[in-house]
Structure formats: C-alpha cells, structure tokens
Amino acid sequence: MTAILDEYLAKHPGSAQRFAEAVGLFPGGVTHDTRYAQPFPLYMTHGSGPRKWDVDGEEYIDYVSGHGALILGHSHPAVAAAVAEQVTRGTHLGASTDEEVRWAKAVMALVPSVERVRFHSSGTEATLMAMRLARAYTGKRKVMKLQDHFHGWHDYAMAGSDRPSPGIPEASFESMVIVPPATFDAGVEDALNRDPDIAAVILEPTGAHYGQLPSTFPSS
Ligand SMILES: Cc1ncc(COP(=O)(O)O)c(C=O)c1O
CATH class of the missing domain: 3.40.640.10 (Type I PLP-dependent aspartate aminotransferase-like (Major domain))
Known part of the structure; x- marks a missing residue:
C-alpha cells in the first residue's frame, strides 16, 4: 500500500501542487463529489478519443468517459465541429430554438418509450x-x-x-x-x-x- 502511495506521490507532483491551492477554493478541494480522491485527485489537461493526459504528462485510458456521457470519446471530430459552429451563433439565446426540437426528436428516436422530453442541466x-x-x-x-x-x-x-x-x-x-x-x-x-x-x-x-x-x- 505504501509503495502504491509513494509511486502516486512521485508521479503526480503537479496535481499535488494544484490540489493544495484548490482546498482553499472548493469544499473538499473538488468541483464534483466523484472527483474527491486520497491523497489528492489528478488534474487533467486534455483528452482525445479514449485517452486523456494529466498536468504531469501521464497518459491514461479514460474509463470515466465524462461520467459515462462520452460514448464517442473525447473531442470526437464531429462533436467538436458541431460545438465550434454553434458557439459562434450565440452562447445563450434564452429562447426556444430549432435545435431543441431536433434534439428531442433524436432522443425519442433512440429511446422509443420516451413520450415527452425535459432537458436538465445535471x-x-x-x-x-x-x-x-x-x-x-x-x-x-x-x-x-x-x-x-x-x-x-x-x-x-x-x-x-x-x-x-x-x-x-x-x-x-x-x-x-x-x-x-x-x-x-x-x-x-x-x-x-x-x-x-x-x-x-x-x-x-x-x-x-x-x-x-x-x-x-x-x-x-
Ligand atoms: C447514475 C448517476 N445518477 C446521477 C448522477 C448525478 O449527476 P450530476 O453529477 O450531473 O448531478 C450521476 C453522476 O455521476 C450518476 O452517475
């Protein structure tokens, strides 16, 4: 156990340093309960497909996958292009849109038992x-x-x-x-x-x- 802990500490000085600062900013030092880890959580810089990388340059296969949401992996080209295109057309229109109707229809096509859709932010x-x-x-x-x-x-x-x-x-x-x-x-x-x-x-x-x-x- 101590050997595992020693290796973790040795491999992740960048995450340790960031967590020391984060404990003064966030309850428990994290922005989501599931990210809480002992002795500290890992800080990531980017992801691509099934992999992601931390601030110390370590590469991981990402079994978390956006808490299960990233069925196409990180930054799938089609997803990245669609997000980039949409963000230039307004960031929060505060109104109904064609996109929400298309999205709801897509959900209903994928899950035929769905009778009505309500989108939630979490x-x-x-x-x-x-x-x-x-x-x-x-x-x-x-x-x-x-x-x-x-x-x-x-x-x-x-x-x-x-x-x-x-x-x-x-x-x-x-x-x-x-x-x-x-x-x-x-x-x-x-x-x-x-x-x-x-x-x-x-x-x-x-x-x-x-x-x-x-x-x-x-x-x-
Ligand atoms: C099964 C399940 N239900 C609910 C939630 C809560 O979702 P959120 O973190 O978006 O509030 C999660 C989050 O990981 C989850 O895995």
Missing part, C-alpha cells in the same frame, strides 16, 4: 424531477432506492448513501425506502409488497457507483 436535477414526477403521477409518497447507489446529491438521493449528510432534513429520508445490498432480490419485492406507498424504484443498473459495487441478486 443528473442531480434529473433524478429529483423523476422522483417528483413519479410521486405526482402515482399519488404515492415514497421512492425506493438501493443502498449506496448514486443518483446525485439532492436530499432524497442522499438517503442510504455511504457519505455523511449533515443539513438534510429527516423528513426527506422518511420518504425514501432503502434496500440494503445483501437483500436486493427479496428485499425489493418484499418492500414493494409491504408498502403500498412506493411511487418508484430508482437504481444504478450497473451497480452502485458506476458498477464499483456490483449488485448481487441472490437468486439470479
């Missing part, structure tokens, strides 16, 4: 709205979540998290039903049978924290 906002929508549609109050599964950092999503959650009212947690990993299979079914007030089940299909803790369903 996953946190999207899961908050999805829970609200499920409650409104069903008239039920609660949402079921699998323990440690990550759905952003709004008050409901933080229920059953492995992180401390000061500042979140107990009432938010009371409307969440948390199923622990060891009992996913029976636990989900059991909780749904026992509690008629559950509007929706939310989960990371690949397992908690992008599959870092794979979900095991005992009878499957």
Whole structure:
C-alpha cells in the first residue's frame, strides 16, 4: 500500500501542487463529489478519443468517459465541429430554438418509450424531477432506492448513501425506502409488497457507483 502511495506521490507532483491551492477554493478541494480522491485527485489537461493526459504528462485510458456521457470519446471530430459552429451563433439565446426540437426528436428516436422530453442541466436535477414526477403521477409518497447507489446529491438521493449528510432534513429520508445490498432480490419485492406507498424504484443498473459495487441478486 505504501509503495502504491509513494509511486502516486512521485508521479503526480503537479496535481499535488494544484490540489493544495484548490482546498482553499472548493469544499473538499473538488468541483464534483466523484472527483474527491486520497491523497489528492489528478488534474487533467486534455483528452482525445479514449485517452486523456494529466498536468504531469501521464497518459491514461479514460474509463470515466465524462461520467459515462462520452460514448464517442473525447473531442470526437464531429462533436467538436458541431460545438465550434454553434458557439459562434450565440452562447445563450434564452429562447426556444430549432435545435431543441431536433434534439428531442433524436432522443425519442433512440429511446422509443420516451413520450415527452425535459432537458436538465445535471443528473442531480434529473433524478429529483423523476422522483417528483413519479410521486405526482402515482399519488404515492415514497421512492425506493438501493443502498449506496448514486443518483446525485439532492436530499432524497442522499438517503442510504455511504457519505455523511449533515443539513438534510429527516423528513426527506422518511420518504425514501432503502434496500440494503445483501437483500436486493427479496428485499425489493418484499418492500414493494409491504408498502403500498412506493411511487418508484430508482437504481444504478450497473451497480452502485458506476458498477464499483456490483449488485448481487441472490437468486439470479
Ligand atoms: C447514475 C448517476 N445518477 C446521477 C448522477 C448525478 O449527476 P450530476 O453529477 O450531473 O448531478 C450521476 C453522476 O455521476 C450518476 O452517475
């Protein structure tokens, strides 16, 4: 363990230096919870396709891929060209556009079950709205979540998290039903049978924290 740590420290002096400055700027020194790392996170300069490079010149295969959003990799030429062209036509028109209509149609073509589209500026906002929508549609109050599964950092999503959650009212947690990993299979079914007030089940299909803790369903 010490050898791994020593190698990390030796290879990343540039990241260490930047993190020392960042702790005075950002809570936890990072701009997104998932970037928090011990003893410090890595600072990247650029990416191309499946690779990215840090401030110390190290090259990486990027399994993070923009938190899963970059299915075409970093700076795919078609994506880079489209962004560059669009940015010269206005940066925030504050109005409806042809592009949003084309985009929504593309989403609906890719996911045929989608009936209407609502764009959100973050996953946190999207899961908050999805829970609200499920409650409104069903008239039920609660949402079921699998323990440690990550759905952003709004008050409901933080229920059953492995992180401390000061500042979140107990009432938010009371409307969440948390199923622990060891009992996913029976636990989900059991909780749904026992509690008629559950509007929706939310989960990371690949397992908690992008599959870092794979979900095991005992009878499957
Ligand atoms: C499965 C899942 N849900 C929700 C979120 C939250 O998204 P955001 O960071 O855009 O708020 C993430 C972020 O990585 C995620 O992986």
